[in-house]
Amino acid sequence: KQEVTQIPAALSVPEGENLVLNCSFTDSAIYNLQWFRQDPGKGLTSLLLIQSSQREQTSGRLNASLDKSSGRSTLYIAASQPGDSATYLCAAPQLIWGAGTKLIIKP
């Protein structure tokens, strides 16, 4: 059974730092992996989708990578800003979800 684990559960860093959020999964037969952000009390916003044949995707200051052999995906956020504060979730759409990393960027 596929399981997704996100580490750390929470992270607080000063503004401007580069940071990495981790997502690990148990079944290397994963098809797609998607990263989302969720602001408090809100829905989910899609950040990046890495499809089965891809190894990474980039959007602005965000870069997500996928290594199926090691069962890991990472989300890299460059030059963090207070507006990046949110909970970040990874998922193998549509069924398997990580518990999220709550990120706080301190001004």
Next chain:
Amino acid sequence: SAVISQKPSRDICQRGTSLTIQCQVDSQVTMMFWYRQQPGQSLTLIATANQGSEATYESGFVIDKFPISRPNLTFSTLTVSNMSPEDSSIYLCSVSPWGEQFFGPGTRLTVL
């Protein structure tokens, strides 16, 4: 991307009553997904709604408690029936038309 709207955005309901949540998508999609997010938790898939057939429910969720309608390719409703305080959650509608998954803004339900 797909744009999804949900109504209501939030509601406070009394125990024993029912609430119907509406989900509208700006494009035609085969499957629509309904999720529950309990306070401080990640997402749990309730059911998958296909147009023209009965919804498929995940383990732990039953049609009598969460009836779903899917009258056309852009609209679905989820009803939370005979509510109890344990049903207090955010309910989210989602679609995944080409592999990437998109979500509505959610309905925040509080049951007193």
